[in-house]
Amino acid sequence: xxxxxxxxxxxxxxxxxxxxxxxxxxxxxxxxxxxxxxxxxxxxxxxxxxxxxxxxxxxxxxxxxxxxxxxxxxxxxxxxxxxxxxxxxxxxxxxxxxxxxxxxxxxxxxxxxxxxxxx
Amino acid sequence: xxxxxxxxxxxxxxxxxxxxxxxxxxxxxxxxxxxxxxxxxxxxxxxxxxxxxxxxxxxxxxxxxxxxxxxxxxxxxxxxxxxxxxxxxxxxxxxxxxxxxxxxxxxxxxxxxxxxxxxxxxxxxxxxxxxxxxxxxxxxxxxxxxxxxxxxxxxxxxxxxxxxxxxxxxxxxxxxxxxxxxxxxxxxxxxxxxxxxxxxxxxxxxxxxxxxxxxxxxxxxxxxxxxxxxxxxxxxxxxxxxxxxxxxxxxxxxxxxxxxxxxxxxxxxxxxxxxxxxxxxxxxxxxxxxxxxxxxxxxxxxxxxxxxxxxxxxxxxxxxxxxxxxxxxxxxxxxxxxxxxxxxxxxxxxxxxxxxxxxxxxxxxxxxxxxxxxxxxxxxxxxxxxxxxxxxxxxxxxxxxxxxxxxxxxxxxxxxxxxxxxxxxxxxxxxxxxxxxxxxxxxxxxxxxxxxxxxxxxxxxxxxxxxxxxxxxxxxxxxxxxxxxxxxxxxx
Numbered sequence: 001x002x003x004x005x006x007x008x009x010x011x012x013x014x015x016x017x018x019x020x021x022x023x024x025x026x027x028x029x030x031x032x033x034x035x036x037x038x039x040x041x042x043x044x045x046x047x048x049x050x051x052x053x054x055x056x057x058x059x060x061x062x063x064x065x066x067x068x069x070x071x072x073x074x075x076x077x078x079x080x081x082x083x084x085x086x087x088x089x090x091x092x093x094x095x096x097x098x099x100x101x102x103x104x105x106x107x108x109x110x111x112x113x114x115x116x117x118x119x
Numbered sequence: 120x121x122x123x124x125x126x127x128x129x130x131x132x133x134x135x136x137x138x139x140x141x142x143x144x145x146x147x148x149x150x151x152x153x154x155x156x157x158x159x160x161x162x163x164x165x166x167x168x169x170x171x172x173x174x175x176x177x178x179x180x181x182x183x184x185x186x187x188x189x190x191x192x193x194x195x196x197x198x199x200x201x202x203x204x205x206x207x208x209x210x211x212x213x214x215x216x217x218x219x220x221x222x223x224x225x226x227x228x229x230x231x232x233x234x235x236x237x238x239x240x241x242x243x244x245x246x247x248x249x250x251x252x253x254x255x256x257x258x259x260x261x262x263x264x265x266x267x268x269x270x271x272x273x274x275x276x277x278x279x280x281x282x283x284x285x286x287x288x289x290x291x292x293x294x295x296x297x298x299x300x301x302x303x304x305x306x307x308x309x310x311x312x313x314x315x316x317x318x319x320x321x322x323x324x325x326x327x328x329x330x331x332x333x334x335x336x337x338x339x340x341x342x343x344x345x346x347x348x349x350x351x352x353x354x355x356x357x358x359x360x361x362x363x364x365x366x367x368x369x370x371x372x373x374x375x376x377x378x379x380x381x382x383x384x385x386x387x388x389x390x391x392x393x394x395x396x397x398x399x400x401x402x403x404x405x406x407x408x409x410x411x412x413x414x415x416x417x418x419x420x421x422x423x424x425x426x427x428x429x430x431x432x433x434x435x436x437x438x439x440x441x442x443x444x445x446x447x448x449x450x451x452x453x454x455x456x457x458x459x460x461x462x463x464x465x466x467x468x469x470x471x472x473x474x475x476x477x478x479x480x481x482x483x484x485x486x487x488x489x490x491x492x493x494x495x496x497x498x499x500x501x502x503x504x505x506x507x508x509x510x511x512x513x514x515x516x517x518x519x520x521x522x523x524x525x526x527x528x529x530x531x532x533x534x535x536x537x538x539x540x541x542x543x544x545x546x547x548x549x550x551x552x553x554x555x556x557x558x559x560x561x562x563x564x565x566x567x568x569x570x571x572x573x574x575x576x577x578x579x580x581x582x583x584x585x586x587x588x589x590x591x592x593x594x595x596x597x598x599x600x601x602x603x604x605x606x607x608x609x610x611x
Contacts, residue, residue: 022291025287025291031283034287038287038290038291041291041294042290042294045294045297045298045301048298048301049301052301052304052305072308075301075304078253081253081257082256082297085257085260085264085293088260088264089260089264089286089290092264092267092268092286093283093286093287093290096267096271096279096282096283096286097283099271099279100276100279100280100283103276103279104276112280116277116280
């Protein structure tokens with residue numbers, strides 16, 4: 001039991017971050033907080049991939065004498081791509097928020113909704 | 120020789136054209152480059168389909184790395200058909216785009232608009248070409264990010280909030296897909312679809328595989344706007360520029376259906392569907408989607424919104440076909456993917472022509488407009504018949520196959536849902552026609568000109584295609600049947 005909790009602590013961190021980020025996206029009405037939640041959600045997936053690449057007692061995947069076990073570098077490479085995707089998503093989201101602020105004068109979801117309904 | 124490289128060229132040419140378009144001066148030049156690129160892609164996609172139509176497969180190894188280590192572009196009849204739909208719709212949309220974009224997009228953003236359009240195009244084409252699940256995720260994000268930009272370019276400020284909402288939901292969907300891919304990668308150590316298929320077969324009962332599958336299906340369902348994950352779609356289609364409504368409604372959700380088919384049948388398998396409740400979930404959500412979205416469409420007072428809700432209903436039909444999980448059901452799905460692109464393309468083009476002349480798609484401004492824009496009105500009428508599924512139109516063929524597939528498995532309630540959906544579409548299409556034709560125009564109503572020819576010609580090409588493919592089903596049904604054989608859909 002303890003082994004499951006301690007031995008997989010990185011996965012517990014992943015699950016906690018995933019749920020925290022996801023909950024923030026759903027529950028917050030502030031557009032920037034939503035984007036922040038989305039960012040946390042995506043980051044948890046990066047951690048998940050890097051955890052998958054870990055090999056017991058393996059070193060960083062650099063060829064050197066005296067080391068034969070390496071962590072799997074493929075997930076790291078994949079996650080570099082996913083980070084780029086994540087950064088562009090966040091940048092685009094924030095750019096949209098700037099435009100929304102200019103058009104509505106607010107970044108609170110319920111106030112934007114009220115303005116749309118009153119037309 | 121060049122046939123082997125078509126798959127890569129289809130991705131590389133628009134990808135290179137996108138930054139070139141961005142630095143061109145605003146005006147006609149970016150449009151011309153995009154036009155040439157899309158027609159070139161259409162020719163290549165048609166050529167590709169003609170090569171693989173006999174059931175053969177083209178495999179391209181990127182950078183010379185043999186699969187499963189390197190990324191493989193693997194083209195069979197299914198990929199080629201969906202690529203042809205994407206390229207074909209883009210090529211027909213572009214002549215339409217010139218006037219419409221000049222009117223709806225600010226002058227200084229025109230070259231950036233076409234640049235984003237090309238990126239969206241390359242993303243959708245890339246999804247259809249790749250045989251690597253992670254590469255598929257990257258292309259999905261390329262197309263999604265550029266479509267958020269394109270939607271936000273709509274004239275009204277609500278386009279911004281619609282794009283924002285789509286961004287949040289779309290990113291969650293893509294991240295779910297990424298989690299799912301990570302989990303099956305952890306189980307198998309590979310990302311190549313064919314390799315994944317073989318390695319997953321002995322371990323189909325592992326819980327990680329099931330969890331990964333659930334994440335993948337939910338992620339794609341968000342992109343596909345499957346009920347109840349469809350909330351982003353109506354506003355995104357309504358407030359985006361007309362050209363983008365046409366392009367996205369005819370291609371984006373169809374490509375998502377393609378991803379679903381690939382993931383469910385190529386990566387996992389028919390056997391996997393049978394040991395999980397996936398079929399029943401697809402049937403249930405598909406049936407709810409058809410009924411709920413059709414009723415929602417009836418209650419709208421805006422042409423574009425009605426068409427958007429109708430899109431959700433039509434996509435639900437495709438999910439029903441996947442849920443039936445028989446060769447006939449999946450054939451029906453593929454035929455409907457093709458036919459729905461034709462009918463929704465034509466309908467959104469007609470709605471765009473009305474917006475071009477009137478400036479709004481709300482019913483209150485459109486009373487009697489149909490009499491002043493006869494060609495546009497007739498286009499809506501014929502494409503509407505196709506949407507309903509009247510014999511002699513493309514829509515009838517796909518509805519017919521859906522009903523056949525449902526009867527084959529004796530799921531009578533599915534057959535009833537399909538027919539009910541058609542009846543409901545009569546109601547909402549009638550609502551559009553009634554406002555456009557029978558409502559008296561307001562007395563001091565301004566005179567509306569006919570839509571310009573550059574808008575009418577592409578619209579009518581699609582309308583005539585609706586009739587042509589309703590009579591000649593050799594291409595659609597023939598290719599779909601070949602594709603289904605290659606997918607390995609086995610009868611239950």
